[in-house]
Amino acid sequence: MRLNDDAKAMLRDAGVSQAEWARASFPGAGRWFGDACGCIDDRCIGYHHDEADSCGCLPSLLEDYRGGVGMFAPVNAQITG
Numbered sequence: 916m917r918l919n920d921d922a923k924a925m926l927r928d929a930g931v932s933q934a935e936w937a938r939a940s941f942p943g944a945g946r947w948f949g950d951a952c953g954c955i956d957d958r959c960i961g962y963h964h965d966e967a968d969s970c971g972c973l974p975s976l977l978e979d980y981r982g983g984v985g986m987f988a989p990v991n992a993q994i995t996g
């Protein structure tokens with residue numbers, strides 16, 4: 916699975932590299948297991964939103980990541996802790 920152009924643009928706007936996003940979402944996995952839209956759910960497109968629509972999950976996931984909350988809090992806590 917590769918990230919689509921929308922996801923790449925959103926990550927770029929957030930200042931997060933694709934490699935960093937894969938690491939943050941799937942620690943230790945070494946690759947991206949989410950959907951092409953950037954959501955960590957690999958069935959996001961077609962379930963959370965249509966393929967033609969931009970992903971609503973990625974912006975809020977990125978916000979959580981940058982804020983160190985939600986699913987990203989324990990990971991960040993370990994790194995900084």
Ligand SMILES: [Zn+2]
Pocket residue numbers: 954955956959960963972973
């Ligand atoms: Zn999603």
Ligand SMILES: [Zn+2]
Pocket residue numbers: 950952953954959960963964969970971972973
């Ligand atoms: Zn999505």
